[in-house]
Amino acid sequence: MASTLTAPALSAAANAGRTVPAPVALILNVQPSNTAPRAWFERFVKHVTTFGFQQSRSDSSLFIFKPGHSMAYLLLYVDDKVLSASSTSLLQHIIASLRTEFAMKDMGPVSHFLGIHVQRSATGFKLxxxxxxxxxxxxxxxxxxxxxxxxxxxxxxxxxxxxxxxxxxxxxxxxxxxxxxxxxxxxxxxxxxxxxxxxxxxxxxxxxxxxxxxxxxxxxxGLHIHRMDTLTITAYTDADWAGCPDTHRSTSRFCIYLEDSLVSWSSKRQTTVSRSSAGAEYRGVANAMSECSWLRHLLGELHCNVHKATVAYCDNISSVYMARNPVHHRRTKHIELDIHFVREKVALGKLRVLQIPSARQFADIFTKGLPMSLFEEFCSSLCVGETTAATAGGC
Structure with missing residues (x-):
């Protein structure tokens, strides 16, 4: 189980508290074509890159346009597009260019996309x-x-x-x-x-x-995405050592916040059996840092650079010590690749691994059955809440 928010949602929330104009987002539906899907996609990429868009390296379906101080993002999914721009004039200019090459229908401001209902308010978004x-x-x-x-x-x-x-x-x-x-x-x-x-x-x-x-x-x-004034990445990572009763493999789980908004989460069984709880936990830290590195690169492409180091919270003290200690002990040789990956991030100042009490480990919600009071507290901390309240200021 793994989920990550789309780039327009991330960028809109990241830019909400800045001097960039409030983003305008529309859904465009492309009319059916008899062209083969791969050939149609190549034709689409050629047209938008000629216009000035750059295809993202982090997500091949994401295109970024930055003329001067303006900004636009285009996300393509089969025959649907989400187009977000910093001004209405830029939005209409891009739509006019797309219509010269493709037959499409303007579905209006984003309210539903791929079965997800989007509400915009003065404080952010509700999905x-x-x-x-x-x-x-x-x-x-x-x-x-x-x-x-x-x-x-x-x-x-x-x-x-x-x-x-x-x-x-x-x-x-x-x-x-x-x-x-x-x-x-x-x-x-x-x-x-x-x-x-x-x-x-x-x-x-x-x-x-x-x-x-x-x-x-x-x-x-639903999920609440709050407006952001500064960009920081925080991860909570944990592992259920030998938790599978059949294979005795561990399950890694993590949740990642962009400032105080949950943007990515995962729960996945590890590919090998860990001989120690520290080994299982450290593999979990490495998996979370891989996702954080991808997220940091994606935000950089969206021109929303993260200048502060990522903070990873882990409830296993041995994993915290291994991240700080450059000496490889005999008991850590079986996870040497993960050691090098995490240690490099720490040495470069891009990562800090800190301990957190198990009672505050939000990632537990992805694999464990929790008491009702603790489950509700964790849901609130994961930005999950009611979405039926009236909204203002947008779609």
Whole structure:
């Protein structure tokens, strides 16, 4: 499970508190063409780069235009585009150029994109998938189910052999995949459900239905992206050492903030078995730093440079000491590549690894079942809240 916000959302929030004019964002729908997809994309890239856009190295579907002090971003997804510009005149100029080459329809200010509802307010953006959540409950036949306060209980993780095989595995796989898309705007622990799609059992179905019951009571929740005055990157990283009851592999998880807004999160089982908790935690730090490096590079391409070092919070004191200590001990040779990667970032002044109490480790929400009070506190810290309040100042 991994999610990252789109570049226009990041740039709009990053520029919201600066002297750059308030961004104007539109959705453009390109009319169907008989041209092969690859050839059409090459034709599109050639046209926009001739106009002055530069294709991003971090994301090949993102294009950046910076004439003087103005700015524009164009994000392409199949036949839909999100176009954001620093002024209305620049926006219309770009649209006029695109229409000389492509037949397209102006869908107006961004309000829905790929099933995500976008609300703009004076304090930032709210992203939600209320309609998709309701549709998901209808597909599962659980519209009238009893809501659950959390998406997972606090019991130990289930093995792949717990329970009897279910008859309709296709239903389980369909719902597990649909739940993953919902994590774009509301992080929760669905990884355990996805691990068992190859041979789902009745105990795994109970886990899936528990998540659906949680969604039933929280359909209006969404992600809040706040306006930013300064740019800082902060990561919370953790690992569940030998947490898989079948393979004894660890699960890395992290969440990354741009100032105080959650912009990227992930929960992924590690590829090898770690012989120590420190090794598992340090691999988790390396994975989070890889994502932070990509995010820093993307923001640089968006002309939103991050000048301060990334701060990574980890609740394992051994991992913190290894990040600071340049001497490789015998017990760290099996994670030597991760040691070099993280140590290099620390030596260059781009990273600081600090300890944090386990009770404040927000990344736990992605793989663990938490008590209701702690789960609600973490949700608030992850910028997840109600999105039904009235908005002002935009789409």
């Amino acid at each position: 939600s998938q209320t309609a998709y959540a309701v549709e998901l409950l209808e597909r599962a036949g659980m519209v009238n189910c009893k809501p659950a306060p959390t998406p997972a209980d606090t019991n130990p993780k289930l093995s792949s052999e717990d329970g009897a095989l279910i008859k309709d595995a296709s239903w389980y796989r369909s719902m597990a995949g649909a739940l993953q898309y919902l994590t774009l705007t509301r992080p929760y622990a669905d990884q355990q459900v996805c691990l068992h799609v190859h041979a789902p059992r009745d105990s795994h179905t109970a886990l899936l239905k528990r998540i659906l019951r949680y969604i039933k009571g929280t359909t209006s929740l």
